[in-house]
Each structure stands twice: as C-alpha cells, then as structure tokens.
Amino acid sequence: MMWRLKCVMAGLTLGLVGTNASADSTPNSISSIVDPFIQNYCIECHSDDEPKGDRSFEELANDISNDNTLVDFQDILDQLNLSEMPPPESDQPSDQDRMQVIETLTTAISKYHASHQEHRAHSILRRLNAREYRNSVRDLLAIDVTMFDPTERFPRDQTVDHLDNIGDTLVTSSHLLSRYLDAADAVINRAIYPIEKPAKKTWSFRENFRQQPEIDNVHRRFNGFKHMTLYDVVGADKPEGAYGPILALADGVPFDGVYEIRFQAEALNRDHPYDDDLIGTDRGQPFRLGIVPGNRDDGELHMPQPNEPLLAEIELADQPSWYSVRVPLDRGYTPRFTFQNGLMDARNLWTKLVKTYPDQFEKGISGIVEYRNQAITRGKLPQIRIYEIEITGPLIDQWPTKSQHAVLGDDFETLARGESISKDQIRSRVESFASRAYRRPATDDEINQIVDVIDSRIAAGESAIDAIADGCKMVLCSPNFLYLENRTIDDAQHLSQHALANRLSYFLWSSTPDQTLRNLADTGRLDNDQVLRRQVNRMLADPKSEAMLHGFLDAWLALSDLGSAPPDRGDFRDFYRHDLGTAMRTETELFFRNQLDKNLPIDNFIDSDFTFVNTALANLYGVDAPLEPGFHRVQLSDRRRGGLLGQASVLTVSANGIDTSPVVRGVWMLENFLGTPPSPPPPDVQPLDPDTRGATSIRDQLSKHRDIATCFDCHRKIDPLGFALENYDPIGRWRDSYSKRTKIDASGELPDGKSFRDVRELKTILISRKAQFSRALTTKMLAYATGRLEVLSDRPAIEKIASSANGTRDLVIEVVLSEPFRTK
Template sequence: MKWYLSIAAVALPAVIAATAWQAEAEPADTAKKVVPESTIVPREKIEPFLTEYCIKCHGPDKQKGQLRFDQINWAISDNDTAQRWQDVLDQLNGGDMPPWDEEQPPNKEMADILEALTGSVVTARKRLTDHGGEIKMRRLNKREYSNTIHDLFGFHIDLNEIPSDGEIVTYDTVGAEQFFTSAHFEEYLELGRKISTTAFSTNTRPYLKAKTKRIQPEDDIHPKKRAELAKRERQKAMIKAGKSWKEAGFKDEGEKEILFRQWDGRVELPRNYFKYPKVDTGVYISNVAKWASINQHTDIRGEYIAKVHGGVIGKPHELRRILRLWDGRRIHGTLKMAGTLDQPSTVSLRIRQPMGQRLLSVRVNENQPDITRLSRRYLKQLGVEGDQTDPSAAIWIDWLELEGPFYPNDRPQLEHILYPGKSTGGPSKYVNNDKNAREFIEKFTTVAFRRNKPTADFLDGLHKNFQENRAAGMKYNEAMAEVMAIVLASPGFLFIQEAMPAQKKPHGNLSPRELAIRLSYFLWSSPPDDELYAADLTNQKVYTQQVDRLLAHAKAKAFRDGFISQWAEFDRYDAITVDRKEHFHFNEGVQQDAKREVLEFFGTLIEENLPVRNLIDSDFAVLNGALATHYGIPGVDPKDDAFQKVPLPPNSPRGGFLTLAAFLTTGSNGERSSPVIRGALVLEKILHDKPAPPPPNVPELDAASKKPLSNRQMVLLHQKRATCASCHVKMDAIGFGLENFDPVGRWRDTEKVGKKQVPIHPGGVLPGGQKFATVNDLKKVLLTKQDHLAEELTESVLAYALGRTIEFSDADDVEAIVHRLKKNNYRTRDLIREVALSPLFKRK
C-alpha cells in the first residue's frame, strides 16, 4: 500500500490547492460586483386588480398573512422583495387567492395579471443573480477529457467510463454548475491508471500498414445450419422408427415435444431457406441467419472501414433495405442497401474503437425493432403477405470486409516525447530507462498541463513516487503509469486554470497562453496545437487568422457536436421512451441517426456560412439512407452512412430544425405528440422567450378528460384554467402548427383518437394576431422573428464559449455582436467567429 499513500501524498494537496484556488478567484470585494437595477412591477396594470380583489383582506383594515397591498414596494431591488412577489404569484397560480368564497376575476383578466406578474418576477430574478461577468474556474467536461486524452495518446475513451458531469442545466462548459469531490478524484485516478497502462502497450508500437480482411459469411453460418437441420430430420426419422427420445439424442421427453411443436419454424423454415438462389455464395438475413459478422484485432489509434457487399431481393418495403452494424453492445451505424441479387453493390462505414476494445466486432442485420427475429407483427405492418412463418428475407450479403487501420496525420503528444524526430516504435531513451525517468516526467507533465511547467516540488514528489514503486518491485511501465495517473488526476490537467490567486481581477485580459487554451477548447474541445501556442495572439490580425484557421479545421466538429447537442437538448431526447410497437419505423438505428441529423444539419450551416434562419426553414435536408427512408424523401445515394445535403421540393413541409425527427420526438411523450412541449421549445430556442416554469399542481393533459380527445381538444380544455392560459396561449398555437408530424417526426394527416383516426387541423392564431393554416405558414410567421433567433443563438454560444451564463451586464456586448451579424443576415459561421473575436471572450 506504500505506493498508494505516495500517490495521495502528491495528488491530494493538489486537489485541495485547486479548491482554494477557486475560492480565492472569487472576488471578495463586493464593490466590484454589478449592482442590478430594480425591476418595476407594472403598477398601472396590477394595482387595479389588487384593489378590486385583494385589498379587502390585505389593506389598511386587515392584514391577513401580515401582507398589505396599500403599502407595497413596486420596485424589486433585492431578494426579499422578489420573494414576496413570488409568494403572491404562487397564491394566484395555485388558485388559493382570491379565496373560493370571494368574487373571482374573469379568466381573461386573471391570465393577463399572471402574465404581467410572471414576467416581472422572472426578470427580477435574472437581474438579482447577475454576477457581473464573473467566470468560475472549471474542469474539463467528459467530451473535453476524452478529446484531451486523444490529443495525448491518440485513442478515445468511452464517455461512460469518465466520471459524470452531474446535472447540467445550461452547458457542460459552465464552471458554476460543475462539482468535484473526493470520489471524483478516486475515479479520475483509477481511470488515469487504465489510460497510462494502455498507453505503454499502444504508443510504443509501430504503426501498422492498412490491410483488408474479407470473409464469406456463408462459410461460417451455413455449415452449422445445415448440420442442425440434418440432425433434426434424423431425430424425427428415429422417433418415427420407434426409437426412444434418449436413443434419438434428446435431453429429455420435453425437448422432443418442443421440437415437434416448433417443427415449421425450426426445420421447414431452414429447409426452404436453402432453396433460395445464390444461397451457396451468400447469406440471407432472416430468421434462419439472423446476422452476419466479422471480427478483427485492431489498433485503437486508427480507424477501420467496414464494407458490406450484397443487395436486396425483389421490391421490399424501403424500411427493409436498411442494415444495422453493431457489436452486441453499441451501434456503429446504419447503411442502406442499393444493389440487387443480380447486381450487388458495396456500402461502407468508418469505425473507431475506444480504449479497452481491441477486438472490432461488426454484426450486420436488418435494422428492425427486434434484432433477434423478424416478428410477424412487424412483417404484417410492412405489408408482407403469405405464410408469416417465412420471413421473406429482404437482404442478401455476398461478403463482409474490414480495412485498416488508417491513422490521422498528427501523432499523439506522447509519441512525440518518446520518439522525437523518428517513427513511433523501437528503442526510446524514455522507455525502460530509470536514469531518464525524471526528465520524461517533466516533459509529459508539461504537455499534460497544457505547457504550464510544473513546480520543482511537484516534480520531485512524482519522481519520488516512481522510485519508491520501482524499489517495491514494480516494472518500469507500471511505476511510470502510476505517476502519469497522478498527473491525469491533478488540477493542472483536469481544470482550465485562468485566474491566478494573486490577481483577484476577474475582468483582466487573458494571457496569450490562456487565450489560446480558451479558444481551442471553445472550437475544438481539446488543447491548442503548436501553431496556436506559438501565435502572437496580442496581434488582432494574427488572432483573427487563428480563429479562422481553427474554424476551418476538422477538429471544429467538436464545437458543432458539443454545442448543438446541448442546445437541441439531446438529454431530453434520450429520455423519451418511444412505443416501438406502434412506431415501428423508429428503431434504435433511426433513433441514433436522428441525433446525427441535428449535428450534420447544424454543421452544414457552419460550413456553408448559411443564415441562422435555416433553423426555422430551409430548402434542403441533410440525410443518410435510413432517415431518407424514415421521412420518405428520395434522392439519397446510399453507398455509405454519410449524410448528404438534399434539395427539398417546393412546398415541402420539411426543412429547418423544427421538422427534424429529434426535435419532434423531444416534443412528445413517446406515445403522443405534445403541442405544449413543442410550442415551449420553439418559444425558447427560436423566439428567445423561455416560458416561465408551470405553476404547482397543474394536472397532466391526459387527465383533462376521461373521454378520448385529440391533442388539440385536450390542450384547449387545459387552456380554460386561467393559471395556464397566460403561457399556453403562446405555446399551444405554435405546437398546433407542428401537429402533422407524429411523435417520431413522420408526416401524418390524421391522428389516432381512441380506435378512430381523426383529421388534424394544424392552423391557429398567434398572440399578435398572425394567422397560419399549415406548418409552412407557421414557419413564414416565425421567419419574421429571426432577430430573436439570432439573439438566442448569440447568448447560447457565448455561454458555451465563456463557461458561464449570460447576464444583464452582458447586454451591451450581446447587442453589439447581434448588430454586426445583422448586416450579413445573421450567418452561422460569422456568429461563432464574432463570439471568438468579442472583447467578452478575451476577458477573465
């Protein structure tokens, strides 16, 4: 246990120091904090209401609850006043005031009062929580940790292995929402051991030449199936000849009875299968051969290309052309077969294995709700006629192939240290050489700490730890892996450190190194490269060039994925449990592809620098074969799993973020679409008008009536509550406009109510009096509000980039960015660029 205590002796003080650092970085001088201006409750609107319905019990004569409205503070300038008004709002929302035996205000009047008061309280809360742009020190989130490990070692970590980020309300980059405990330290330390141990067995090996492994799946599958078929036929013949179950080779009488009861499925089905054409040169994905598979040991530093050669049989339902590639635990992706039995074609998918998975396994099966068998219900839903014990195989696979590894152009940092100026592998002065151990520890730690050279005391402690472990009998690699694990669990690696304890100036400018790190983690979610470290970022021209370079780099996909996945609320999407028996089109493959669609769509806006209004409506979609089938959109070349920009026909209801399956599914409960949730999401994400939280004890929509009702009927019934109407009148009208999309984003003209299909009426009237009849009409109305969308995205990207929420004190900076963007129609790439160039981004 001596080595463990040594680790704790080095690392725990560092964690304590990090905690102290964060506390020190918080300015104690409250005079420097922004003093929020008061929020004025609209007296001219609310006072007549209070006089009419409240003053009798809360005035000069009576003060029930020690509250009187004739002496009320209309300016909310502190938390106590805000809480008093919140209490008033809660009483009105809950229906407790006015009391039931007193005169009640009309619904319209109550709704107007609730809307005005809610707006005032929400605005006041935002102002009172303004910290004047203070940025808390933050640690690497799971995405950044994985990418930083990749930068160091060239392989990725499965995100599920990394300690949890916890509940993130805004973005996983926001330091104020992060936490770090002793349990985190232990988890990071243990993970660091795994990573370092893997590194010594991986990063000391030469790179491999790409090779191709091809298999004929029938060579593995068919002999076993034929042997099983022959055995069952032989057993039946023996039983008919009067042999006992034991003589026929059964385990017991029950096994014999089960075989004969299931004879059609277990014998006749495979017998018919072997009558298919070309069965000797390929495999038919069916209930006989459920999948084909190929395996290969891999180098986790490289990528591999999986290829499937084959075709579809006849003219199956489009859904049955989709293949799912998986490894028994996770889905690699989906592919759409285009070839035929006579003219097969090849489709391909790129795959990378995370740490801990040296064996790349690729199973190929039809992308269906139940991957173990083609169920009768599923086939019937797709219109497969005839004997339902016959799966009517739709896909024939000629061969499977794995090609690789393919390595990135840049070597990982560890290999640059071990093999400077020469190829990876072979002898190194830092491998199995105790004499150079301290030198290696210093080089590795400096790189891991993002070129912040560690102190001599810290290095001495690490080196001492190494020496003690060696003396205790550890091998070189084991002892050094322990030291590297401490480094990977230290604040210098885990935390983005910007404010030094002695500075106490939260708004000072970032140093060039700090700015390089902030910029790199903003756009790449990983450390700076050599060029960015070396650039003179104090020179505005040079800094601008670096911003443009980082945006154009392939690593910028990290920003695309990290930002939009949170803005689009993938966590909510992942939590939806879809009824796949009813929505059989929406299987696991499509569910995963729908998330990729959001990433690829937003990525297209960035790459082509398209206006942000395309999030409301666009004349194109970005699809792969599986999603094109899901939506019924033609024109997608299915040669691989790549997403392609596809033009939409005029008047298509598709186009924009609002019609993507992920958004529409998020706006459902998995069984029914939800106009309320969809409307609320549009208000928040598109119109920059986040609805207030619902009042307490509001019943679910389904509880509005005991009779089956359409979504519109349920929502309108819900609106009759005055406490609901003020918010719902805005949300619901928008949600109605999206009702032609079912819970998984497919188009429909009717919805199921009870046992009937009833027509959908998507029209409505927005609060401003603007009418619409279709989803395209709704999008036209929303397009008139694209300035609100631009402000929403600007604030959101700023929060993601700065690692803090955007506050009232940032209003001038936000307005300046939005004003500059307006000149060029609020283009997406320009927006990201303007955030990086803004004065806010360069300040602590």
C-alpha cells in the same frame, strides 16, 4: 399591426434604441414616463392582490439603483419589446407612448450596465466533463477512442438547461476521484504498451459459420454452415440473423490497432418475388454490408451491444465478390457483419411469408420453428451471404507509435530495451508531457514533484519506462489537468493567454489546445481580435470542430434526449428499419455545419429552402430522394420542411415516442427556440385538470385547462406554438388528421394578438421577430462557450452580438471576441 413590429425591431436590441437624446434616464424620467404607463396599463394585473405571473409593480422603485430593480425593469422592457404586454384583450397604449417607455427603459438599463462593470459575473474553476476528458486524452496521447472510453465508469455529468459544461454543476466526488485514478491507469497503459512491436498475423475463416441458436438449427441442415447469412437489420426488436459474428474469433484480436478484413460476399434476392410491403426492403438499392465491433464481455455476439460504432459500410454486388476494408479494433474486440438495409423483424416475417404464399411451402406446418425452417430453406428472402473471411493485423505503419512518441519521444526505444536515460532526459520528458497536459508551461515545482515520484519508483526497483508511466498517470490525476485554468491578468479580469486558449479550444473542439494555440499563448499573441478571428476560422475547418456541433446542438436543441423516448415499434417501424434516429441527428448536424461553413444567415434556422437528407429521410419527408447513397443537400419547395422546426430530430425529441403533445412541443419552443421558458406549473394544479374529461379533442382539453386562472398566462404562450407543430407526428412525418374523423387544426394566436393558420405562417411571424430568436441563440452559445449561465450583466454583450452577427460563423466569431468570453 405595424406598430407591434416596429416595437420588436426597434427595442429588442438593447442599447440601439437608447441613443435617442429625447429619452432621459434619470429617476425623474422614470417617474414621469414609466410610472404613469405602468399605472395605466399594468397595475390592474400586477398588483399585490394575486399578481399575474407573481410580479407586483405596486412598490416599483423610481430608479434603477441595484440588481433587484434592474430585474424588474428589464422584465418590463422585454415584455414591451415582445408586444406581449399589455395583452391584446386589455387597453392598449399609443405607439408613441409605448416607444417612449421602451426608449426610456433601454437608456436607463444601458447606463446601469455601463456604470457597474465591476459586477460582471465570474466563471468558476470548472473541471472537464466526460466528453472533454475523453477528447483531451485522445489528442494529448494520440490514442483511438472509437471503442475505448476511459470515462465509461464516470458518474453521469449533471446538466442545467441541457448544458453539460456549466462549472456550478460539475461537482467532484470521492467516487469520481477514484474513477480518475482508474482512467489514468488505462489511458497511459494504452498509450505506452506493449513495448515490443506486435507481430502481424492473419486469421482465415471458411465454413463452420455458426451465428445464432435460433437460426443455426436451420443452417446446419440447409447449408452445413458453409456460409454466414444475414437477414435482419440491427434495429429489429428480436433480431434473427442481424449480426454475423466470427465465433472462432470470439475472444477478439490480441492487440489494439488497424486490421485489414478481406471477405467474399454476395447480395442475394435483392429482386425478390414477393410483395414489397411485406418484405420492406428497397429492391432498387444495392445491399449495404456494415462492420461493427463486438466484445463477448458486453453480451452475446449475435445481439446488440452498447458500444458498436459502424466501422465500415460497403455496397455489395449481386454475385459473389471479394472486398477489402481497414478498420480499427481494440484488444478483445472482434468484427461483426451487419445488413444495413435488410429485413425488419425476420422472426415475425417467417410466419407471414409462409402464410401469405402457402403454395410455395409445405402444407400442414405450424409453430415458429417450422415457419422459420420453411422460409429459410424454400423462400427467396433478401439476404447477404459471406463465404470466406481473412483478417490481418495489427497493421503498424509507425513504430514507436504516435502515442508512445507523445509520452516518451525519442527515448522510447532506449527505455524499451530496459536501458536507463539521464535525469535531465527524464525531466525533459516530464516537462514536455506535463506542459501539454496542463495546457500551459509546467512550473519547476510541479515538474520536481513528478520527477521525485519517478526517482522513488526507480529506486524501488521499477524499470524506467514503468516509473515514467507512473509519473504520467500522476499528471492526468492532477487538478492542473482535470480543471480548466481561468487565471486573469489585470483588474478588468481579462483571461490570461493560456486561459483564453483553453476557453477557445474547449468551445470549438471540446478538447485541449493544439500546438498552434499554445505557441500563440506562450508568445502573448492570442489576445488580439484579428488573431482570434483567424484562429476561429482555422479551428472550425478542423475535423475536431465536429465536437462543437455535437455538444452545442445537444445543449441548444436538447438533441441529447433524442432516443430517450423511443417511438412505438408497432406504429413507427421505419424508425428502426432505416435507423432514422441516427439520420435525424445527421441532418441537423449537416445543416448546422453548412451554416457555419458558408456563414449563412441565422434566419435559416427559422425557415430555409434546403436541408440535408438520405433516402430514408427523403421518404419520411415526401421529397425527392438523392440519386446517390448517403446524405445530400436538397432544395425544398414545401415550406413545411424549411428550418429547424421541420427537421425530424427536433420534432422527435419534442414528442414522447407514443404521441405528440402541444404543451410539450410548445414548452420546447419557448425554452430552446425562443429563450423564454415558461414558469413551472403551480404545485396544486394537475397537468390536465379533471374538469377537462368532457373535452372531445386535445384542443378542447387545453381550452378548458386555460380556463383555470393560474394556468391561463403560461398556456396562452405555450399552446399556440405547440398546435402549430401538431401536423407532425412523433417522428416528424406530416399528417393532416389524427384519425379519419379528427382533422388537425394547427392554427393559433400568439400573446401579442398575431394569428396563424399553420406552421408556415408561424415561421413567417418568427422571421419578423428574428431579433428575439438571435438573442436566444446567442445566449445559449455564450453559455456553452464560457461554461456558465447568463447573468444580467451579460445582457449588453448578448444584445451586441445578436444585433451584429447576421451569419452563423459571424455569430461564433462575435461570441469569441465578446467581453464575457475574454474575461473571467
């Protein structure tokens, strides 16, 4: 089998194999070397009479003369490199014949690319997507977007291959244009106003802590609303006591800003007297209190809301103690308290508790109302009590604020007093703001148009500050802000300095270039290899690079779909009790961050001896939990968990929430992990044909499905990869059987004839094919970085990047230094 490995390693990096002088690339060499090979080993399946894979080679050209013939020969080369053709059951060529064809085609394809540089793909002018818009106004105007989302009414960005930044799909509609006007109005108003410094105020709350109708009736009799009591976690299906709102502050705070929240709280009954399996909390862990925002316009304050980021989390002592935190709150938002590691589905627990321990409660009761009353008044359930709350704010450390200074600079206080400033000062402010918004120096004509609008507003009686605000809104509605510049400077289509700064910034930060990048672009120093390397390293060290992790992992691993098919609540309670969905994403992002920061080998994505877990994920994986709260790097001795294929985020996003499917996971592997998506199923074939009804297992069903001729070619690629992951349930927990009687068989055979017994052996095979994985990863990253999908002319650059980048940070740097990234 060594010849297969040699073919993959030698041939997959296009351009390296082709250096053999014995491999000619003339039409004669294709006729004398490639054509006989195709006739002997390919034509039987790929002839005009129902060709396999819809590829017929009967009319194949004798040379590579255009892009159409390039596609044909590139497909042949790829299949030979992957050792997937000819299939194992067919006659096989000798190692020498196979290598000779690979070398011949590699050289011919390389020469075609070298002689057709003018056919390079161009990135179209593309607009900012929603997350880029949000990040851009955040950095341009120094505003907090924790609760404020100016894009919430934008139509959803279309995606292709899970990428949301591809220019072809980012269309602009009349509806979106109207939303841009609303967003610009909201953004500028938020940045400039109020023009008078808000006075700091303190609100105090003692007693009268009503929370939720279902439990208020009990609390009225039990404690007279003297304290707020939290029971449920926020992931409960029908939460009771999951949120502690301050109903006396239901309208929220009056101004955006930072507020200090002081409160007296107690963790009660952490060491409870009941069975652990019934209660479900971890008596060995301190109770964690969270603070999330709430807005009555978004629904009931005691229920989940669409925008409730965790603003703070505090470990509580088992006796009443005072705590203090500072959190951001937007106008109209009120803080709500949560029990981060509390009970799960307290509504059902009331009844279970009374029925399980009847001697501790009154006799002869029935109904949820009485069970709830008994469980709360007589029981000793784990709970958090809050006795007193003080809120002070807004706490303003700087006035004018950073946002006000970002728009009006040193002129803010003059304008706030209602005084005017000179036309030169207005022009200066407009030039500064527009140049930062446009990500390049604004032209005189552009500035003149904005200044004319401001002058007309002032002439109509508007105050100077309101008129300038209108001019800034005009800037944010301009195509110069909404679209990324892709201007070129020469016949080779190299990007201008500012266009390159844009591409680099939106690749690594999903946001506008900072002052350092703008200065380098202004002075013409950015387009230099060493400068670009330094900038990549600087930008990856900035917290704003978290946007790249989030955006790229969504695109590469389809993590944007995590949660779209939520697991069944009955079978997977821990998913909701411990907020495993958030933990899963966090693990993968920390893993990728570690790869970047330490420039670790790309192989680790396939298999590794470490990962990052918190207590909940450690329990799910069956590994030792961290000694301290939060996420920590842990060593893995069990290779079932190493690499991305052992991470719950990947395993959950490739399931449907109810069960697993080898087909779904196999397709996910081919599309996202290996970069070789299968063809769509024929329109006249059902996902599982009726003839499979007599099958006894999913393996039997798919075996019968593969008997259908039109399904065989794809399913022999899909199914083995999916079966290798069958030991993982829909949330990534390991299992050895589907039921007591049905043991899981995770073995399989790949199209090249290599077999494996389980996911561990599959990963060993994938490591031997890491060149294929590296190319798939490079292809996706280059598409994410440039905002366009791969075309044939990108192949030489992709192969060069994939073969030269051993470390993950090296990969990012090589993408930035590549010709496709630096050209239109």
